[in-house]
């Protein structure tokens with residue numbers, strides 16, 4: 688993986704006083720890809736994932752601005768382990784139920800300009816975050832993980848889940864004019880401003896589908912990121928293929944015919960340079976998640 692570099696601070700330049708000859712030694716990496724680094728919040732919904740968290744945190748890059756863990760009333764040591772592994776972790780105690788509810792609470796607690804959604808079961812490799820962030824700083828509004836884009840993959844999906852995901856993805860593409868290769872995948876990232884356009888109002892595993900539909904309806908620029916989903920390390924999935932597949936279908940049917948938001952109809956969209964400048968200077972946009980539904984500690 689190529690490194691993107693930034694100039695070393697004064698006093699660190701090994702070639703002061705010599706003719707200019709730029710080499711990698713003159714630079715310190717910001718990350719493996721990035722020359723600019725907006726503050727990145729990672730949101731981790733977790734319900735009884737204490738045994739998996741060491742694997743998850745181990746892969747997170749050290750340039751992350753903050754980690755927000757949304758605890759779904761875990762009966763194991765999820766919160767204690769998270770605090771041990773990442774002492775600055777922001778823990779949100781989820782008041783409602785469901786992954787969607789957890790993510791909405793987590794988004795509300797984020798202070799970064801970019802928000803990344805990462806599962807707590809060890810299926811997501813935090814080293815991929817740089818690819819998501821790269822797409823966002825290069826102009827995408829929403830970086831959507833895909834296990835079925837070229838370069839992606841999955842070890843974690845049963846045949847029935849693959850089939851269901853494929854059919855539901857085809858329906859979304861046909862109904863909403865999207866060109867997705869994956870639909871129900873939890874590894875995504877976006878500029879915070881996207882939340883202004885996709886007010887979220889769901890509680891369960893249908894949350895990713897709802898987001899994927901609403902970003903298209905809002906006219907946001909979506910880029911798929913090839914991603915590999917590993918097997919959950921310990922425990923079993925909370926998802927039930929039929930029950931949750933029907934919930935996803937329900938969302939797709941309900942969303943059909945909902946008018947594009949007024950903001951989406953407005954063109955042109957926010958200028959990238961202005962957004963990037965805002966991000967680099969640490970500015971934050973207003974966040975439209977109306978009810979903060981968890982206690983942060």
Ligand SMILES: Nc1nc2c(ncn2[C@@H]2O[C@H](COP(=O)(O)OP(=O)(O)O)[C@@H](O)[C@H]2O)c(=O)[nH]1
Nearest residue numbers: 732733734758759785786789806807924925926
């Ligand atoms: N806080 C919270 N997290 C949840 C809830 N349901 C699922 N999760 C988390 O969401 C992530 C994905 O859930 P998982 O059971 O692995 O579903 P799958 O990846 O679709 O098989 C995991 O990190 C779970 O711990 C919930 O109700 N509350």
Ligand SMILES: [Mg+2]
Nearest residue numbers: 806808810919
């Ligand atoms: Mg999982």
